[in-house]
Amino acid sequence: MKRSIYLSWFLLFFTMHASFSQTFDIQGHRGCRGLMPENSIPGFIKAIDLGVTTLEMDVVISADGKVVVSHDPYISSQFCVNELGAEIKKKEEKEINIYNLDYEDVKLFDCGIIGNDKFPEQQKMSVYKPLLSEVFEQCENHIRNNQKKPIHYNIELKSSSSGVHIFHPEPGLFTELVYNVINENIPPERICIQSFDMRILQHWKLKYSGYALSLLISNSKSSAKNIEELGFTPGIYSPNFKLIKPKEIEELHNKSVKIIPWTVNEIKDMKKMIDMGVDGFITDYPNRYFDNFSANQ
Numbered sequence: 001m002k003r004s005i006y007l008s009w010f011l012l013f014f015t016m017h018a019s020f021s022q023t024f025d026i027q028g029h030r031g032c033r034g035l036m037p038e039n040s041i042p043g044f045i046k047a048i049d050l051g052v053t054t055l056e057m058d059v060v061i062s063a064d065g066k067v068v069v070s071h072d073p074y075i076s077s078q079f080c081v082n083e084l085g086a087e088i089k090k091k092e093e094k095e096i097n098i099y100n101l102d103y104e105d106v107k108l109f110d111c112g113i114i115g116n117d118k119f120p121e122q123q124k125m126s127v128y129k130p131l132l133s134e135v136f137e138q139c140e141n142h143i144r145n146n147q148k149k150p151i152h153y154n155i156e157l158k159s160s161s162s163g164v165h166i167f168h169p170e171p172g173l174f175t176e177l178v179y180n181v182i183n184e185n186i187p188p189e190r191i192c193i194q195s196f197d198m199r200i201l202q203h204w205k206l207k208y209s210g211y212a213l214s215l216l217i218s219n220s221k222s223s224a225k226n227i228e229e230l231g232f233t234p235g236i237y238s239p240n241f242k243l244i245k246p247k248e249i250e251e252l253h254n255k256s257v258k259i260i261p262w263t264v265n266e267i268k269d270m271k272k273m274i275d276m277g278v279d280g281f282i283t284d285y286p287n288r289y290f291d292n293f294s295a296n297q
Contacts, residue, residue: 025260028050029262032287033119034122034284034287035284035285038111040129041130042112045142050290051290053280054153057132057135057154057155058070058156059155061174068098070129071158073098075096077090078116078118081114082110083109097167107129111129119284132155133181136153140185153186155192157193159171161199174200175203175204179207193211193214194216194238198231201215205232213236214238215238218243222248223239235256236257236258236260237252239259239261239262243261260278263284
């Protein structure tokens, strides 16, 4: 009888522990930028193989209305070269505006072959900026063919009030173009939409239901003030990890809001975030989490 009780308690503890492990959300920033070219299909595949629960990525819009996976709305001089392999001058990069280029021209730029000096561990390889639809197709095929667990996608719409009609369309059209691609490929419960631009989240909430929405924050205002400005309580609050305060974590959890800070790269900062009780974090180095913490979560 006593043995049966112990066994029941053990199974209960194991179930609760396994459930907690599954809910801590490790998001591969731009795939796994510390190890592979950012926002590239090889980078996303690597992140999946490392075990991330969510792929974090950015999207912009090309001149022909394609949803392109890219952090910058232009071709960065930091890690891209042109179709001839020639460097791009820093002063010229914003003139190579993706919003003014058809996607077939965007695809000519190689954004991995020269690497990225800020990430010395990053593998150098020839990659192009993929379409969001292609990322979905390649990642879902990889998951299916290799019997991986389904992952989530956290998609940032790179929008600002000063960039409208210069680097991207207005929020209504931007969200519509992104929604159409998502709707054809991935169910809402596996998608999170994030943005620093509150107008994007406001428009998405108004028009499309069933999606997690994440408010990205880089300012020093309180979470209450930022959420008041947003006009509704988002499912996820995503500040720079350096801005997080323990009291705010408690307040947000009391409102059923998850806290997913960015971008947590150092092991000591990962530990600090875990100890503070965040719900996950965005990182360029998901391998560092899995090598040091996953067995304890």
